[in-house]
Amino acid sequence: VSRLDSVIRRLSAQRYVLNFVAPFVAAIPGPIIEVGLGNGRTYDHLRQLLPGRRIIALDRQLCAHPSTVPPAGDLILGEIGETAKGLSGVEAALLHADIGTAFPEVDAETRRWLPPLAVAATRQGAYVASGLELAHQQLKPIALPADIEPGRYYLYQRR
Numbered sequence: 001v002s003r004l005d006s007v008i009r010r011l012s013a014q015r016y017v018l019n020f021v022a023p024f025v026a027a028i029p030g031p032i033i034e035v036g037l038g039n040g041r042t043y044d045h046l047r048q049l050l051p052g053r054r055i056i057a058l059d060r061q062l063c064a065h066p067s068t069v070p071p072a073g074d075l076i077l078g079e080i081g082e083t084a085k086g087l088s089g090v091e092a093a094l095l096h097a098d099i100g101t102a103f104p105e106v107d108a109e110t111r112r113w114l115p116p117l118a119v120a121a122t123r124q125g126a127y128v129a130s131g132l133e134l135a136h137q138q139l140k141p142i143a144l145p146a147d148i149e150p151g152r153y154y155l156y157q158r159r
């Protein structure tokens, strides 16, 4: 597959997973955490799926379209491996992370620091959706339907 095919499949899987999990998240109190705001497209989708819910977004720099810049206080800039430590105990209902890269060594490092931070920032029963596989005792993998190609996206429930 080309890189274009690959990004289309990843984003289709991302949208599928977020659409699938949104009704469950709607019943769970707490903010949403968007790890990797980027252009803000996913942020926009999340705020449409869960209207009125606080969404805290993280990125190393602001590069979102002006229409999807989070309100003051809900945007945290800096290296997420450091800034996300400040979200420990916020009891988020959903944490979504789209910070995979095409560089295996970078992704291996992210897979090391992200799972404990995701667990610390979410409440029991919350959901964690990620483009990278996350291994943690307190993240129970949720099976996705067969039409999502294995390895494209991952969904977990926080134990």
Ligand SMILES: C[S@@+](CC[C@H](N)C(=O)[O-])C[C@H]1O[C@@H](n2cnc3c(N)ncnc32)[C@H](O)[C@@H]1O
Binding pocket: 035, 036, 037, 038, 039, 040, 041, 042, 043, 058, 059, 060, 061, 063, 078, 079, 080, 081, 098, 099, 100
């Ligand atoms: C693939 S983009 C996210 C795209 C986003 N879902 C959207 O709708 O536009 C990943 C973003 O995460 C940010 N990022 C990746 N790793 C990071 C890290 N360790 N610390 C801070 N930001 C990071 C990048 O700057 C980039 O904007």
